[in-house]
Amino acid sequence: MPENKEKSKARKFLGFTGKVILALFIVLLLAFFIAGSDLPIKCTVVDAETGKPVEGAIVLVGWSRTVNVIGFSTTKTVKVAEVVSDEDGKVKVPGIISYAVNPPYITVYKKGYVAWSNEYIFPSWEERGDFKWESGYVFRLEKFRPEYTHEKHTSFIHTATHENHVDSKSFYDAIRWEETKTWEEIRQKGKAKK
Numbered sequence: 001m002p003e004n005k006e007k008s009k010a011r012k013f014l015g016f017t018g019k020v021i022l023a024l025f026i027v028l029l030l031a032f033f034i035a036g037s038d039l040p041i042k043c044t045v046v047d048a049e050t051g052k053p054v055e056g057a058i059v060l061v062g063w064s065r066t067v068n069v070i071g072f073s074t075t076k077t078v079k080v081a082e083v084v085s086d087e088d089g090k091v092k093v094p095g096i097i098s099y100a101v102n103p104p105y106i107t108v109y110k111k112g113y114v115a116w117s118n119e120y121i122f123p124s125w126e127e128r129g130d131f132k133w134e135s136g137y138v139f140r141l142e143k144f145r146p147e148y149t150h151e152k153h154t155s156f157i158h159t160a161t162h163e164n165h166v167d168s169k170s171f172y173d174a175i176r177w178e179e180t181k182t183w184e185e186i187r188q189k190g191k192a193k194k
Contacts, residue, residue, distance in 0.1 A: 040094050040095040041093050041095070041133060041136075042091070042093075042135045043090075043091050043137045043138065044090055044091070044137075044138050045059070045089045045091060045108060045110070045139045046138055046140055048140040048141055049143065052089075053088050053089025053090075054085060054089050054110055054113070054141055057089070057108055057139070057141065058082055058084055058085075058108070058110070058171045059082065059085070059091050059093055059106065059107075059108050060080070060081075060108075060109070060161055061083075061094065061104050061105070062079070062080045062161070063101045063102065064076060064101070064105075064162070065101055066100075066102060077162075078101055079098070080168055082168045082170050103133075105117070105118060105119060105160065105162055106131070107157065107161045109174055111174065112144055113143060114144055114148070114153065115156060115157045115160060117156070118131040120156070120159070122148075123152060123156070150178055150182045150184075150185055151186060153182075154175070154181075154182045157175055
């Protein structure tokens with residue numbers, strides 16, 4: 001009889017230990033996925049001069065993963081999302097739960113404004129260092145100035161979006177007029193040279 005009690009105690013201990021090990025494994029697995037993840041955030045889009053909300057600004061967010069193949073490295077798009085600011089300039093930017101994703105690129109665009117990028121600042125192409133993926137962030141859009149060219153601005157937008165705007169209908173539709181202006185500028189330059 002005492003042997004059965006000992007076996008019963010051993011089974012209970014192993015059962016408990018097994019549950020603890022399983023729970024730790026699940027926690028580590030979740031930590032692995034969350035480590036490369038970004039949770040959804042709530043932000044505001046405002047006019048940089050007035051501080052007033054900008055309605056109808058499109059926020060394009062993309063995540064990629066770096067893929068390494070013997071001496072060659074490339075990135076593969078994992079997810080692209082777009083949201084539009086409401087009348088109060090508010091947006092809920094979606095997140096991602098995936099392992100080993102690169103930090104997201106974000107581009108905010110509204111006709112008449114300079115595109116905002118979390119990587120660079122137009123027109124200087126300085127690196128932006130003030131962005132943090134957290135709720136409460138305020139995207140400050142500057143008005144497009146007469147001394148800027150649509151050609152350079154369009155190039156900036158294509159770089160900032162990593163060319164993933166093509167799959168994002170609202171964003172692509174919004175910048176189409178900018179591309180039309182670019183071609184007009186190029187034609188004007190050609191006429192001026194003749």
